[in-house]
Amino acid sequence: MKQPPIALTIAGSDSGGGAGIQADLKTFAAHKVFGTSVVTALTAQNTSGVLGVHATPLHFLALQLDAVLSDLPPVAVKTGMLASPEVIAYLATRDLPNLVVDPVMVASTGKPLFTGAADAYRELFARALVVTPNLPETRELLDRDVATVEDMAAAAHELAALGPRCVVVKGGHLAGDAVDVVWHGGELSYLRGARVSTPNNHGTGCTFAAAVTAHLALGSSLPAALRAAKTYVTRALAGSADWRLGSGHGPLSWKEI
Numbered sequence: 641m642k643q644p645p646i647a648l649t650i651a652g653s654d655s656g657g658g659a660g661i662q663a664d665l666k667t668f669a670a671h672k673v674f675g676t677s678v679v680t681a682l683t684a685q686n687t688s689g690v691l692g693v694h695a696t697p698l699h700f701l702a703l704q705l706d707a708v709l710s711d712l713p714p715v716a717v718k719t720g721m722l723a724s725p726e727v728i729a730y731l732a733t734r735d736l737p738n739l740v741v742d743p744v745m746v747a748s749t750g751k752p753l754f755t756g757a758a759d760a761y762r763e764l765f766a767r768a769l770v771v772t773p774n775l776p777e778t779r780e781l782l783d784r785d786v787a788t789v790e791d792m793a794a795a796a797h798e799l800a801a802l803g804p805r806c807v808v809v810k811g812g813h814l815a816g817d818a819v820d821v822v823w824h825g826g827e828l829s830y831l832r833g834a835r836v837s838t839p840n841n842h843g844t845g846c847t848f849a850a851a852v853t854a855h856l857a858l859g860s861s862l863p864a865a866l867r868a869a870k871t872y873v874t875r876a877l878a879g880s881a882d883w884r885l886g887s888g889h890g891p892l893s894w895k896e897i
């Protein structure tokens with residue numbers, strides 16, 4: 641078997657298996673990328689909600705990161721739930737290649753996973769190759785309403801001023817087609833996909849960002865990685881549209897590519 645490239649996810653554990661570290665490692669494996677992980681928090685979580693969060697002490701998070709970087713250098717790195725503003729600020733001091741920042745702040749069930757992150761994220765964004773906020777996160781980051789594709793375009797432009805090479809404002813929470821707005825190299829473009837009708841959308845954001853990270857690890861250009869990730873998440877959603885795992889928002893499937 642060909643040796644796989646290495647990717648790293650820095651994210652929280654979802655005991656329900658649908659989002660967080662579990663979604664990221666599943667997605668890396670589906671892309672034949674070797675996944676390493678730094679666990680930022682344990683969440684007691686299922687398809688209906690988050691029962692509790694137990695954050696990893698910062699010194700131990702740093703030790704996990706040192707252990708990975710010193711022995712298994714990743715080609716690309718993704719961040720998910722970072723559990724506190726201090727963790728976000730700490731990661732902004734580290735050298736993380738091909739950094740994909742998914743600024744997770746709120747679970748799809750609506751419960752905030754932690755608070756006070758918006759300001760801290762501004763620093764980490766400056767170090768990112770690409771940032772991938774969803775609509776509620778974009779509102780939180782800019783402290784204003786973002787509701788339409790036009791609003792998303794203005795928001796992507798504004799977030800790009802913080803320094804990431806690329807911004808993807810994800811439209812999974814729009815009514816109608818699932819359109820994501822991309823700001824890259826001074827130009828706007830769109831990732832368009834038909835909406836899959838399914839209650840099983842827990843972990844779509846994690847899966848999209850992990851698929852981008854996997855494609856970057858495999859050597860794709862950023863525009864190609866974004867297009868491939870959009871195709872992947874749409875297929876994964878379609879593959880589990882009829883699943884009945886859990887009584888709330890179930891997880892999406894994974895697909896070998």
Ligand SMILES: Nc1ncnc2c1ncn2[C@@H]1O[C@H](COP(=O)(O)OP(=O)(O)OP(=O)(O)O)[C@@H](O)[C@H]1O
Nearest residue numbers: 748774810811812813818834835836843844845848
């Ligand atoms: N029902 C759907 N059908 C097709 N694509 C979708 C659907 N829901 C989300 N997507 C796509 O999945 C990706 C993740 O988007 P979304 O806005 O849902 O992120 P998120 O809110 O971070 O995810 P989550 O729902 O896990 O919180 C985007 O490419 C989005 O367009």
Ligand SMILES: Cc1ncc(COP(=O)(O)O)c(N)n1
Nearest residue numbers: 652659660721747748842843
């Ligand atoms: C540990 C962890 N990380 C990320 C998410 C966001 O995913 P979703 O928005 O699908 O709930 C989550 N719920 N839990």
